[in-house]
Amino acid sequence: MPADVPDGYDVLVLGGGSGGYACALRSAQLGLRVALIERDKLGGTCLHRGCIPTKALLHAAEVADTARDGARFGVNSSVASIDMPAVLRYQQGVVSRLHKGLQGLVSAATIDYFPGVGEVTSPTTIRLGDTTLTGRNLVLATGSRARSLPGLEIGGRVLTSDEALTLDVVPGSVIVLGGGVIGVEFASVFRSFGASVTIVEALPRLVPAEEESISKALERAFRKRGIVSRTGARFAGVTQDESGVTVSLEDGSTLSAEFLLVAVGRGPVSEGMGFESAGVVTDRGFVPTDDRRRTNVPGVYAVGDLVPGLQLAHRGFAHGIFVAEEIAGLAPEPVLDRNIPKVTYCDPEIASVGLTEAAARAAYGEVRSYEYNLGGNGKSQILGTAGFVTVVRAVDGPVVGIHMIGARMGEQIGEAQLVVGWDAMPEDVAPLLHAHPTQNEALGEAHLALAGKPLHAHA
Numbered sequence: 001m002p003a004d005v006p007d008g009y010d011v012l013v014l015g016g017g018s019g020g021y022a023c024a025l026r027s028a029q030l031g032l033r034v035a036l037i038e039r040d041k042l043g044g045t046c047l048h049r050g051c052i053p054t055k056a057l058l059h060a061a062e063v064a065d066t067a068r069d070g071a072r073f074g075v076n077s078s079v080a081s082i083d084m085p086a087v088l089r090y091q092q093g094v095v096s097r098l099h100k101g102l103q104g105l106v107s108a109a110t111i112d113y114f115p116g117v118g119e120v121t122s123p124t125t126i127r128l129g130d131t132t133l134t135g136r137n138l139v140l141a142t143g144s145r146a147r148s149l150p151g152l153e154i155g156g157r158v159l160t161s162d163e164a165l166t167l168d169v170v171p172g173s174v175i176v177l178g179g180g181v182i183g184v185e186f187a188s189v190f191r192s193f194g195a196s197v198t199i200v201e202a203l204p205r206l207v208p209a210e211e212e213s214i215s216k217a218l219e220r221a222f223r224k225r226g227i228v229s230r231t232g233a234r235f236a237g238v239t240q241d242e243s244g245v246t247v248s249l250e251d252g253s254t255l256s257a258e259f260l261l262v263a264v265g266r267g268p269v270s271e272g273m274g275f276e277s278a279g280v281v282t283d284r285g286f287v288p289t290d291d292r293r294r295t296n297v298p299g300v301y302a303v304g305d306l307v308p309g310l311q312l313a314h315r316g317f318a319h320g321i322f323v324a325e326e327i328a329g330l331a332p333e334p335v336l337d338r339n340i341p342k343v344t345y346c347d348p349e350i351a352s353v354g355l356t357e358a359a360a361r362a363a364y365g366e367v368r369s370y371e372y373n374l375g376g377n378g379k380s381q382i383l384g385t386a387g388f389v390t391v392v393r394a395v396d397g398p399v400v401g402i403h404m405i406g407a408r409m410g411e412q413i414g415e416a417q418l419v420v421g422w423d424a425m426p427e428d429v430a431p432l433l434h435a436h437p438t439q440n441e442a443l444g445e446a447h448l449a450l451a452g453k454p455l456h457a458h459a
């Protein structure tokens, strides 16, 4: 039961997703009086409709691929069938265990948790049904939702990631509209489960936010897996009947499949929540902030996907922690998008942190980069994966970007983000040992090469 706080809270947090609950937990640790308002399930998109359920599907997909490819390693195995209801039970088991754990954390902390829809009524108040909560500071953490295109209605055989996560059949064929992170992850899952998959992307390449060489490598790997990529192709319209969808493209061609997955990005959740009446400026629904996550209204902060920029759960966590510490007067270091690590969990995986080579050149003038091919990495050969690690440094300066592709390369992001985040020089990393045989050695080898002392690589 929420405590009686007649003189108001220190912090009112609207939205219990990654950004909001992290802010509430850290606020409570710091002794602030905090209320957390959530209209749906604690944990938000990441736990219930995002990171966790998708990665469970991707793991099941990896199991299917491993079984299908067994003979390559001398193990004769095959995939008899994909039991989608069983896959969904496994996925939901993971989600519900984590949900229980999170509920336990929040109820053990001194947080007043209010289930319900909150509406901001002033810079210091949120209305929740008949109750009005008062706080010295407001933290807007209402997150994002799947977006569509004008005239493209979701429903029936036209899905967003929300519906795709609960699909209890393996489709024979899927068109994925959008070759960004969410699109390529689902394309990878559907293909591993046996569907034929076509990705339609308006820009010239898949995962356009990544280094260009990574996009090329992904397209090549997907082609080998039988995933068709139609890049530079613009969507014109879709029709559907009881057996499937027909998508027309602006170039006049048409594609047919059982389902269309719309993965064209995520828009803000902010409409009708009273932000404007509190004087908070929005930009197409997003809430712009400065580096200290302050909106234009003193005492009102915004965190997570609601703030323009990278839409990632760990960015939300970091924003939430930052704002709690800021309110507590700890003057924390701002959380900037530039060095936020990113992983795309398709097969092959993509992991990157820092600047692409082009962005580094724009920022530093001359740069030096080294691409270490996984062909020379023992563990990658054992796994049978192709890919590379590219390390970008300012000339005679620190490492400013690391870009990786290959099976399981997401696991290498930990060291990569320390190197970039600590402005390490390749010469600082070169003497550190990387255990053999691991894929982690590829990262070590790239730094050795950039430091002028390559081992299993040509100079």
Ligand SMILES: Cc1cc2nc3c(=O)[nH]c(=O)nc-3n(C[C@H](O)[C@H](O)[C@H](O)COP(=O)(O)OP(=O)(O)OC[C@H]3O[C@@H](n4cnc5c(N)ncnc54)[C@H](O)[C@@H]3O)c2cc1C
Pocket (backbone or CB within 6 Å): 014, 015, 016, 017, 018, 019, 020, 037, 038, 039, 040, 041, 042, 043, 044, 045, 046, 047, 049, 050, 051, 052, 054, 116, 117, 118, 119, 141, 142, 143, 144, 161, 182, 269, 273, 303, 304, 305, 306, 311, 312, 313, 314, 315, 316
């Ligand atoms: C398919 C998919 C896969 C993803 N995979 C990854 C991944 O692998 N790694 C990663 O880092 N990120 C991933 N993300 C992104 C990640 O889920 C988001 O970045 C993260 O959830 C953002 O957190 P948030 O707190 O800003 O918003 P949300 O998690 O969206 O939380 C906002 C919360 O606010 C609540 N709310 C909204 N309005 C009100 C109101 N008026 N009153 C009360 N409550 C309200 C909502 O119910 C919701 O629970 C993925 C997203 C999707 C869709």
